Every structure is written in structure tokens, then in C-alpha cells.
Amino acid sequence: MEDPAKPYFYQGLTDRERAVFEGAIALATIYHQFVGTPVSRSRKVIRSLERAIERSILLQPFKEKVEVKIDPKRARSGKGPYAYFSLTGEMLEVKVVAKYGKARAYVAMRFIPDLGYPLMYVEKVEENE
Amino acid sequence: MEDPAKPYFYQGLTDRERAVFEGAIALATIYHQFVGTPVSRSRKVIRSLERAIERSILLQPFKEKVEVKIDPKRARSGKGPYAYFSLTGEMLEVKVVAKYGKARAYVAMRFIPDLGYPLMYVEKVEENE
Amino acid sequence: MEDPAKPYFYQGLTDRERAVFEGAIALATIYHQFVGTPVSRSRKVIRSLERAIERSILLQPFKEKVEVKIDPKRARSGKGPYAYFSLTGEMLEVKVVAKYGKARAYVAMRFIPDLGYPLMYVEKVEENE
Amino acid sequence: MEDPAKPYFYQGLTDRERAVFEGAIALATIYHQFVGTPVSRSRKVIRSLERAIERSILLQPFKEKVEVKIDPKRARSGKGPYAYFSLTGEMLEVKVVAKYGKARAYVAMRFIPDLGYPLMYVEKVEENE
Numbered sequence: 001m002e003d004p005a006k007p008y009f010y011q012g013l014t015d016r017e018r019a020v021f022e023g024a025i026a027l028a029t030i031y032h033q034f035v036g037t038p039v040s041r042s043r044k045v046i047r048s049l050e051r052a053i054e055r056s057i058l059l060q061p062f063k064e065k066v067e068v069k070i071d072p073k074r075a076r077s078g079k080g081p082y083a084y085f086s087l088t089g090e091m092l093e094v095k096v097v098a099k100y101g102k103a104r105a106y107v108a109m110r111f112i113p114d115l116g117y118p119l120m121y122v123e124k125v126e127e128n129e
Numbered sequence: 130m131e132d133p134a135k136p137y138f139y140q141g142l143t144d145r146e147r148a149v150f151e152g153a154i155a156l157a158t159i160y161h162q163f164v165g166t167p168v169s170r171s172r173k174v175i176r177s178l179e180r181a182i183e184r185s186i187l188l189q190p191f192k193e194k195v196e197v198k199i200d201p202k203r204a205r206s207g208k209g210p211y212a213y214f215s216l217t218g219e220m221l222e223v224k225v226v227a228k229y230g231k232a233r234a235y236v237a238m239r240f241i242p243d244l245g246y247p248l249m250y251v252e253k254v255e256e257n258e
Numbered sequence: 259m260e261d262p263a264k265p266y267f268y269q270g271l272t273d274r275e276r277a278v279f280e281g282a283i284a285l286a287t288i289y290h291q292f293v294g295t296p297v298s299r300s301r302k303v304i305r306s307l308e309r310a311i312e313r314s315i316l317l318q319p320f321k322e323k324v325e326v327k328i329d330p331k332r333a334r335s336g337k338g339p340y341a342y343f344s345l346t347g348e349m350l351e352v353k354v355v356a357k358y359g360k361a362r363a364y365v366a367m368r369f370i371p372d373l374g375y376p377l378m379y380v381e382k383v384e385e386n387e
Numbered sequence: 388m389e390d391p392a393k394p395y396f397y398q399g400l401t402d403r404e405r406a407v408f409e410g411a412i413a414l415a416t417i418y419h420q421f422v423g424t425p426v427s428r429s430r431k432v433i434r435s436l437e438r439a440i441e442r443s444i445l446l447q448p449f450k451e452k453v454e455v456k457i458d459p460k461r462a463r464s465g466k467g468p469y470a471y472f473s474l475t476g477e478m479l480e481v482k483v484v485a486k487y488g489k490a491r492a493y494v495a496m497r498f499i500p501d502l503g504y505p506l507m508y509v510e511k512v513e514e515n516e
Contacts, residue, residue, distance in 0.1 A: 013407075017512065048177075121395045244266075262465070319469055
């Protein structure tokens with residue numbers, strides 16, 4: 001895939017660095033666009049939101065694969081008409097593969113109990129010969 | 130549907146006013162939660178996001194019906210890997226019915242060319258005898 | 259203040275109902291626009307965000323007063339470079355006065371321990387003779 | 388600054404790649420958290436939001452400098468009580484420096500007329516000996 005934006009990027013940037021850049025954008029987009037969305041434990045509601053997020057993020061440049069799981073197990077919800085909750089970062093399990101030139105960045109976001117924090121991180125970077 | 134939050138509301142509030150309140154919350158939630166989401170002209174992408182938004186908003190208390198249409202006709206998009214755009218208020222056509230006690234509020238949001246503005250408004254309020 | 263959007267609203271809508279409508283929009287805007295924003299316990303950071311939200315929401319039509327307090331007491335944060343957290347609805351204490359014609363709606367949002375839920379509600383509606 | 392999250396990252400990741408990763412997160416956070424926020428041409432309103440965004444993003448790990456300018460020149464606004472608009476990506480001019488170990492990534496976001504698109508890109512990556 002050609003890249004019309006390439007002239008605007010630092011010319012010393014490697015394909016690996018660009019792939020990491022594109023992967024990071026996907027993770028922060030998911031977090032900051034969708035945290036706060038009303039969700040419930042209903043599989044239908046959750047699946048629908050997971051698929052909509054995946055399809056949306058795949059539109060961003062150089063995203064090869066996007067996998068979103070929402071795990072509401074830690075959610076505290078109200079009663080009766082208030083039996084729902086808001087999507088938080090803690091509920092998100094995301095894997096994204098970004099491909100640029102010869103490089104692929106595998107990035108992820110998930111809640112890390114030891115850190116007490118939903119972490120965005122890089123799982124691997126590959127470069128094809 | 131019983132309302133566990135009723136004691137916290139103004140006791141002089143009418144059912145009509147409460148229905149209007151709940152309808153307005155739905156409209157502003159849709160606008161401020163989802164504006165900025167990556168979208169394209171693909172029917173599959175658009176339908177998926179419309180359904181996810183509808184299902185999410187129906188979880189909020191006292192929402193009886195939620196109808197979301199995304200009309201990207203005014204969107205300006207880039208080329209190649211950048212051939213997508215961000216959801217704006219101008220693209221949103223929303224109808225919500227909120228029901229509280231004996232009252233129903235029909236509220237809506239759509240771009241009004243004469244105002245140059247995506248307007249949130251009340252179409253009708255009904256009260257059953 | 260004249261209302262260029264009045265022709266689009268239900269003609270049977272009372273001033274009280276319209277004021278409630280405008281108040282509800284403010285509350286849901288604050289929640290769904292700003293939940294997820296990085297914040298810390300620093301007073302400087304918190305004051306800055308509180309003021310920015312208040313000024314932003316006052317731009318919306320028919321808002322007379324907007325008061326936002328962010329109380330991070332319930333926040334769980336990480337360590338070292340991760341010693342910050344995301345704004346949640348639980349941290350928000352909001353009061354808004356919306357005025358339309360002869361009516362004023364006093365609406366609010368705060369975490370209600372008994373409900374286990376940050377509630378948006380109407381505190382009072384007034385109408386001047 | 389020590390990094391408690393380092394064990395979760397790919398061990399082959401370079402400091403340059405990590406700095407780029409952290410820079411990209413800042414850009415996408417700003418876009419997807421704040422697009423949709425009500426703004427006007429008032430300098431007071433704009434400055435307040437610019438500062439609040441800068442302070443918020445500086446809390447994220449490994450951000451050394453964050454500069455946000457909101458340029459509403461392209462905004463279309465309504466009349467009377469509707470004389471405001473929503474923040475869009477087109478209005479944002481952002482520069483971020485992320486520092487990790489020996490590396491600094493200079494990343495930016497601005498509207499590029501030739502692309503018709505607000506672009507997130509890398510301006511430079513430096514590594515100190």
C-alpha cells in the first residue's frame with residue numbers, strides 16, 4: 001500500500017518505528033474514543049460493540065488486524081433501569097497488528113493486576129527480509 | 130419499571146419533564162461519546178456502528194426506542210490508506226423515544242441547513258391518560 | 259436571548275421542559291466527552307480541567323451556570339511514570355443551571371453510594387411569574 | 388525515570404521505538420478524547436482548553452513536552468445562543484516530545500491541506516550517545 005503521507009514523516013524513520021507508531025495510535029484511539037460507552041453483560045450488546053470498534057479501527061492506515069474483547073467481569077452495576085455500566089479501560093483486551101513496509105508491530109492493551117493499570121504495550125516487532 | 134433513583138429527583142418534576150430529561154441525555158451521549166470515531170462509506174462499517182450505538186443507548190434508563198443513521202454524504206476523506214474520516218455531528222440522524230411513567234418524549238438530532246448546525250430538539254411530548 | 263431553533267421544537271413544549279432538556283444535555287456532554295481524560299491528584303491539573311470543562315459547557319445554549327468538581331479520592335493509580343489515572347463518572351460532581359424563557363432547571367450529577375452509580379438528576383425547576 | 392512496565396514490553400524494542408510508541412499515544416489521546424468538545428473563538432475559552440489538554444497529556448508516561456494550539460479559523464458556527472462549535476481534528480495543531488531512555492521522539496498533528504486530512508506524524512527521532 002502506497003503512503004501519500006510519507007513526505008511528512010521524518011525521513012530517517014525505520015519501517016519498524018512507523019509500524020509501532022501506527023499500532024500505538026490504534027490503542028489510544030480505542031481507549032479514548034470508547035471509554036464511557038454504556039455497556040451491559042449482555043453478549044449481544046458486547047459483541048456488537050466489539051465488532052463496531054474492530055471495523056472502525058481497521059479503517060485507520062496500516063492496520064492489518066484488530067481484535068477487541070470487552071470483559072465486564074469487574075464491572076459494578078446498579079439495579080433495575082440502572083443495571084448497566086460504562087466501558088472502562090480495565091475491561092478492554094485489545095490486540096492490534098500494524099504493518100508498514102517490511103515491518104509488523106504487534107501491540108496490545110490489557111489490565112495488568114501487578115501494575116493496577118490497563119497497559120498499552122508492544123508485544124513484538126518483526127521485519128521481513 | 131420502578132425507579133430507584135426517584136428519591137434523588139425534584140419531587141415536583143412531572144413525568145413529561147423526566148421523559149424529556151432522559152431523552153436529552155441519550156442525544157448528548159451519542160454526540161459526545163461517538164463523534165471522532167473512524168468511519169467510511171462502507172455500508173458494513175456504518176451499519177455495525179449504528180447498531181452498536183443503538184444497543185448501547187437502549188441500556189440507559191427509560192429509553193424505549195433508539196434509531197441512529199449515519200449519513201456520510203458530506204464527508205471529505207483522504208486517499209489510499211487515508212480514505213476514511215471521523216464521525217461528525219453533521220452526519221448523525223438520531224431519533225429517541227424516552228418513556229417515564231405516563232409520558233413519552235420524542236427527541237431527535239439532525240443537521241439543520243438553515244441553522245448550519247446539528248440540532249438536538251424535542252419533536253413531541255405525549256401523556257397517556 | 260432569542261432562540262433561532264425554536265421553530266424546530268414541539269410547539270407544546272413548556273419553558274420548564276425546555277430548560278430541563280438543556281440541563282440534561284450539559285450533564286451528558288460532560289460525562290461522555292471527558293470521562294477517560296488523564297488526571298492526577300495535582301490541584302493544578304484538576305483545577306485546569308474543571309475550568310476548561312465549565313467554560314466549554316457554558317458555550318452551549320441556555321446554560322446559565324456550570325460548576326464542575328473533580329474528586330479523585332476513589333482513584334486507584336499506578337507507580338512512577340504511571341502515577342496518574344483516567345477521569346471516571348464516579349469522580350465528577352457537577353451542578354448546572356439552564357434557563358429558558360421564564361424557567362430555570364437546576365440539574366446535577368454525582369456519585370450516589372446507595373445506588374453505586376453516578377446519577378444525573380434534576381434538583382429543582384423554577385418558573386418566574 | 389524507571390519503568391515498571393518494561394517487563395511487559397518486547398525485549399527487542401529499541402529506545403527509539405518506545406519513544407515513538409509513547410508519542411503516538413499522546414496524539415491519538417488528544418484527538419479521540421477531545422474532538423467534539425464545545426469551543427468558541429473566545430481566546431479565554433481556547434487558552435483554557437489548550438492548557439487543560441497539555442497538562443493532562445503530560446501526565447502520561449514519558450511525555451517531556453506537549454504543545455496544543457486550537458485554531459478555529461475553519462469553524463462554521465451558528466447564531467445567537469448557537470454561536471459556538473465543536474472541536475474538530477482540523478483545528479488541532481499539536482507537538483509532543485516523548486523521551487525514553489536515550490531517545491526522543493518529536494511527533495506532531497496538524498491539518499495538511501494537500502492531504503485534506505489532520506495528519507499524525509513523526510517529525511524527528513534523536514538518540515543521545
